[in-house]
Amino acid sequence: MREKGPAAAARVGVLGARGRMGMEVCKAVDAAADLELAAAVDQGDDLTEVADARAGVVVDFTTPDAVMDNLRWCVERGIHAVVGTTGFTERRLDQVRDWLADRPRVGVVVAPNFGIGAVLMMQFAARAARHFESVEIVEQHHPRKLDAPSGTATHTARLIAAARAEAGLGPAPDATRDEVAGARGADIDGVRVHAVRATGLVAHQEVLFGTTGETLTIRHDSYDRASFMPGVLLAVREVPRRPGLTVGLDALLD
Ligand SMILES: NC(=O)C1=CN([C@@H]2O[C@H](COP(=O)(O)OP(=O)(O)OC[C@H]3O[C@@H](n4cnc5c(N)ncnc54)[C@H](O)[C@@H]3O)[C@@H](O)[C@H]2O)C=CC1
Numbered sequence: 001m002r003e004k005g006p007a008a009a010a011r012v013g014v015l016g017a018r019g020r021m022g023m024e025v026c027k028a029v030d031a032a033a034d035l036e037l038a039a040a041v042d043q044g045d046d047l048t049e050v051a052d053a054r055a056g057v058v059v060d061f062t063t064p065d066a067v068m069d070n071l072r073w074c075v076e077r078g079i080h081a082v083v084g085t086t087g088f089t090e091r092r093l094d095q096v097r098d099w100l101a102d103r104p105r106v107g108v109v110v111a112p113n114f115g116i117g118a119v120l121m122m123q124f125a126a127r128a129a130r131h132f133e134s135v136e137i138v139e140q141h142h143p144r145k146l147d148a149p150s151g152t153a154t155h156t157a158r159l160i161a162a163a164r165a166e167a168g169l170g171p172a173p174d175a176t177r178d179e180v181a182g183a184r185g186a187d188i189d190g191v192r193v194h195a196v197r198a199t200g201l202v203a204h205q206e207v208l209f210g211t212t213g214e215t216l217t218i219r220h221d222s223y224d225r226a227s228f229m230p231g232v233l234l235a236v237r238e239v240p241r242r243p244g245l246t247v248g249l250d251a252l253l254d
């Protein structure tokens, strides 16, 4: 942790600091002239390190089991939070909104994917959804990932399902009668999602649309975790100006 002097704008605490994403975030914050890495905390460390270090913004890349307790702790102390950890259901988001109602000046940004290309991939998929009767998602990740399907794939499926419902599209055609369990993937709001895990992969997703005589494939690849850092740093800089809950990076990019 390098002291950058009084000109440094925001003091940042990183939770999950010894994880794959946490380490990358610590590096990126340390390298940013306007940010100061105030605390780097992982499992077993005391969260009070973050408060003692006077961090104004916390970045959480931990686990779905840990993230809600961390977030509550931050909101109660008036610390803004940028969250990349997966596992956010509507119920969890409502819980965060409840906590924030008591702390109206605190901002929380929860984004299933901080990659700019991934955000655009989700926007393009939502836009295409109403024009195609068929759609399936294939996500591919490194084999140390704990959750399946990915948060990005789940979010994409929900966006597509909402667009299909708005356009009055029914279920995608599928004559499958005999199925080995899992062969047709997970059903997320009526959209099939297939999760692949293989050494050598980082984070990849294809959205395959089909209609009579044509298909459209929208694909995004993160080859390096550095790809998430411009989005994370954007959220760190913006979150103090955005009280309440912001879901996704879309609003910040606009
Ligand atoms: N939104 C996005 O753009 C991205 C999100 N992710 C998500 O971020 C999360 C972390 O991913 P990775 O870094 O690959 O996992 P990882 O397993 O490498 O790192 C997680 C770290 O959190 C630590 N941890 C667990 N409980 C903790 C607690 N209570 N307090 C502090 N630290 C704790 C672990 O010891 C570990 O070091 C996952 O949910 C993943 O899906 C990953 C990449 C990009």
Ligand SMILES: O=C(O)C1=N[C@H](C(=O)O)C[C@H](O)C1
Pocket: 086, 112, 113, 141, 145, 146, 149, 150, 151, 152, 153, 202, 203, 204
């Ligand atoms: O665990 C990962 O690696 C990733 N997790 C996020 C997800 O589940 O969508 C974002 C990205 O896909 C990398």
